[in-house]
Amino acid sequence: MLLQRFFVRLVTMLVTLFGVAVVVFVVIRVAPGDPIAMMLPPGASNDDVARLRALYGLDKSIVQQFFIWLGGVLHGDFGNSISLRQDVLGLVFNRLPATLELATVALLMAVAIGVSAAILGARSRDTAVEAGIDIASGATLSIPDFLWGLVLILLFGVLVPVFDISGRVSPQLDLPFVTQFYLVESILRLRFDLTWDLLKHMLMPAIALALPLAAIIAQLLKQSLKEVLDLDYVVLARVKGFSETQVILREALKNAALPTLTLVGVQFTFLIGGTVIVERLFSYEGLGNMAIDAVINRDLPLIQGIVLVFALLFVLINLVVDMMYALLNPRLRHG
Amino acid sequence: MDEARISRRGLSPRLWLAGGWLLLALLAAIFAPLIATQDPLAQDLMLERLPPFWLDGAEPGYWLGTDSLGRDLLSRLIFGGRIAFIVAFAAASAACLIGSALGLIAGYFGGWADRIISRVVDVWMAFPPVLFAILLVAVLGTGLSSVIIAIAVIDWTRFCRVIRAEAMSQARMDYVESARIAGYGRTGIMLREVLPNVLPSVVALLSLEMGIAVIVEAILSFVNLSISTDDPTWGGIIAEGRLSIHQAWWVLVFPLATLILTVLSFSQFGEGLKTRFDPVLR
Numbered sequence: 001m002l003l004q005r006f007f008v009r010l011v012t013m014l015v016t017l018f019g020v021a022v023v024v025f026v027v028i029r030v031a032p033g034d035p036i037a038m039m040l041p042p043g044a045s046n047d048d049v050a051r052l053r054a055l056y057g058l059d060k061s062i063v064q065q066f067f068i069w070l071g072g073v074l075h076g077d078f079g080n081s082i083s084l085r086q087d088v089l090g091l092v093f094n095r096l097p098a099t100l101e102l103a104t105v106a107l108l109m110a111v112a113i114g115v116s117a118a119i120l121g122a123r124s125r126d127t128a129v130e131a132g133i134d135i136a137s138g139a140t141l142s143i144p145d146f147l148w149g150l151v152l153i154l155l156f157g158v159l160v161p162v163f164d165i166s167g168r169v170s171p172q173l174d175l176p177f178v179t180q181f182y183l184v185e186s187i188l189r190l191r192f193d194l195t196w197d198l199l200k201h202m203l204m205p206a207i208a209l210a211l212p213l214a215a216i217i218a219q220l221l222k223q224s225l226k227e228v229l230d231l232d233y234v235v236l237a238r239v240k241g242f243s244e245t246q247v248i249l250r251e252a253l254k255n256a257a258l259p260t261l262t263l264v265g266v267q268f269t270f271l272i273g274g275t276v277i278v279e280r281l282f283s284y285e286g287l288g289n290m291a292i293d294a295v296i297n298r299d300l301p302l303i304q305g306i307v308l309v310f311a312l313l314f315v316l317i318n319l320v321v322d323m324m325y326a327l328l329n330p331r332l333r334h335g
Numbered sequence: 336m337d338e339a340r341i342s343r344r345g346l347s348p349r350l351w352l353a354g355g356w357l358l359l360a361l362l363a364a365i366f367a368p369l370i371a372t373q374d375p376l377a378q379d380l381m382l383e384r385l386p387p388f389w390l391d392g393a394e395p396g397y398w399l400g401t402d403s404l405g406r407d408l409l410s411r412l413i414f415g416g417r418i419a420f421i422v423a424f425a426a427a428s429a430a431c432l433i434g435s436a437l438g439l440i441a442g443y444f445g446g447w448a449d450r451i452i453s454r455v456v457d458v459w460m461a462f463p464p465v466l467f468a469i470l471l472v473a474v475l476g477t478g479l480s481s482v483i484i485a486i487a488v489i490d491w492t493r494f495c496r497v498i499r500a501e502a503m504s505q506a507r508m509d510y511v512e513s514a515r516i517a518g519y520g521r522t523g524i525m526l527r528e529v530l531p532n533v534l535p536s537v538v539a540l541l542s543l544e545m546g547i548a549v550i551v552e553a554i555l556s557f558v559n560l561s562i563s564t565d566d567p568t569w570g571g572i573i574a575e576g577r578l579s580i581h582q583a584w585w586v587l588v589f590p591l592a593t594l595i596l597t598v599l600s601f602s603q604f605g606e607g608l609k610t611r612f613d614p615v616l617r
Binding site for chain 2: 012015016017019020023027028139142143144146147150151153154157158269272273274276277280281288291292295296298303306307310311314315
């Protein structure tokens, strides 16, 4: 059953990715403005233009171009960036780790804040504390990451300047890194001075990304916890003399977590989508920031590559979440 | 909406506050030339970075201060509201029409229509929305209509998913079966019976979507990809404020507060309307 479910999802995923590739390709080829004209100095001869067109395959029909491009993509060849004149895949892999680290730190923060708020709310249900958590999470949810980022810049960049609001790492630092996973590598190398510097840069954009998700987790998990807390086995634990917090942590949480887990998966893709503008806001050198530059420079191959990598990330996360749900849900596991 | 009926039922404070702010902002935008104390485009280097009225060094007539080119902040905010509201209404309505129509068809008819529409929604959901919007505007060329088209093209899926689910559950209800026995055609039942029942959700989503459209427009003008750079927009003012944040905090604080209030109001207004029109919740 599980294996069958996995293969059905895998096929759906491939169909979705093919659809994304088609849409990106069509959207970009409709673009007015000639990317070739932007690469050449003014006064270039028609021969030069034609040669470059042939070099980038722009002289063939649009369907041919699509399949040439798709064939390349399947072999790991995403073409060359027009503005940066480098291999697209190399550029993307160079920036992706920064975005993944930011998104992961944001996700962990969202879970930490959201779960704490949910437990606090469920513990003090039907009190002013719960009402306060409801109002706070409602308002937090309505304000998107872009605006949270600006609020944080004002609060902790200007009013109380304790955190860095620009860049990924202090430029004067000497970096010994061989990979682009700076945060992970700094911890592995036990260079905690660098870890601290990276975190100081990452904290503000991560919180901006985390807050809306934290609010959703708080609302949903609190609701599930409150339902579970009325069940017999939880009442029994209470009778045994466990405190309310112990009851929640030891008994209720694992049974209430499943709906939240599914939602966190879907919301994590929204969080990753949010990195595009939040990275821009904080001048964080990730994939999203590069994507905006690519759009502004009309760098078609680079845009295609970045959008495809984002889409791949999204469908992979959905696949993983779906499989986790099937594994954790007893009804589906034995179904 | 019928004025008298609303006042008889009484409005919740949430609807009052949210609706009040939106009405105020909308009126200010409509009557911008009458209200604004200064020309929003007039630069005066003698007046650069004036603080808001309660601080030392403020000038009368420049209530919220000026930016680094000496342009009046309040007048720019009021004129920026015009763009924000035009985009909100136009983009949200277009997204609503496309998404609700497709959602209704997919949910009520099911079968192949549902399979195709759902696949397209899947593909759409695999795009990072902000990047998709920036890409579309770059492709279509900057301008008001490009911004509106981009938002509608991206966000119709929000309506489609919700309306599809609602239409599906409505289609199984007894009253739909009775209408069929009474001899109504499928399209007739969909428009006459199912559509009115999914309308409360449509209205709530529409209000929420207007808030989202305002944000997306602000993001696009923040990265300088919205309308022409001369016209004041909330996102454009925020971009200037982000640059001069250490010299003139007010250039960031006031547009940010305006955006937050507007977005909160749109979502609260939508929630309030939904509660009000939903027969079960009411």
